[in-house]
Amino acid sequence: MNRKDNHSPMPYWRLSSFYFFYFAAVGTLLPFWGPYLKDRGFTPLAIGELMAILMATKILAPNLWGWIADRTGARLSIVRLASLLSLLTFSGMFAVDGFRGIALVMALFSFFWNASLPQIEAITFEHLGSRARHYAGIRLWGSIGFIITVLALGALVERTGTHIIPGLVLMLYTGIWLSSLAIPNSGRPPPERSSSPLSSLVRKPEVAALLVTCFLMQASHGAFYAFYSIYLTETGYSSTAIGSLWAWGVGLEVVVFWRMHRLLERLGARRVLLISLGLAVLRWLLTGGFAADPALQFFAQSLHAATFGAFHAAAIHLVHHYFTGRTQGRGQALYSSLSFGAGGAVGSLLSGLLWGAAGAGLTFALSALAAGLGWLVVWGWVDKERRY
16 A cells, blocks of 8 residues: 555554554454443343443434534544543443443443544545545554454453453553554645535435445344354353454455455445445344354354445445535544444344344344345445446
């Protein structure tokens, strides 16, 4: 990847380090926070509700901070402040006990934690300039951080138990904050106002369809994020095997990110979305129906490269195309809040309600249905003629 263009140097490693620590924290929370809560005695419904908090704060936080960033232009300062506040508020986890106390701390730290990523995405695109297709080459370091974390923690948790998880999250949040201090401003002039206000942009059929699709795709991941590790544990998998399954999926995601600019050039974002959604249907049916077959679980996890990696890269490429000028920060925030926020929260909450009563098979079948609906939305409404 070319690190420079004719206008400004590319702080490749400083941007990459933020993604590394941010998604290393994700690699701690998503696979291991559910088992940690279970070991503390919480029921499946309570676990689903607490995991939904992590997603629900993505509805408000990115939009609020995105609005402030677009109004002030102080995008990098907001990332640094949010990173520091997420570190400080998470430390409250060591002082609380019971559902209400943990729920309060989770709401606070995730409110600030979820504020920073959409603005880092916008900052990364500012630095990339005309090289926007190379975004995935920076973002892949987040996936590498995730892989290293889940592999290491799988073996460590098996020996020591889940009580170590909060301390590790605190260390990673410290890394996020320190890496944010190393990122420079892009040196580019403040963006001009978009020719269209945000409200008119989201009413365009192709934009609305993209946002609905992102909501459905992330809702389909809700049961996976909240219960996959618990599901495999109950089926008889060791913590090391569970960590390996998570790492395998994200490892293939790295390969997709590395080659994503070529896939976008060859296929276009719309086709990438359709392929990803189709594979998501297959993934959830295999996950829910064949837990006892390790080979099929490894195959199902390999589809994470499409259902998250390729889908996210294509979606964020379209968001960058649709939301320009001073709508860029709010556009990234809207994408994050409706997909990872509202979609993830609805998926986690519904899976918590269904898991105990309906079981894994039906819960993951409904996940497949959500992805299938997303495929229909893209097929019918995302622009068929233009290639981005």
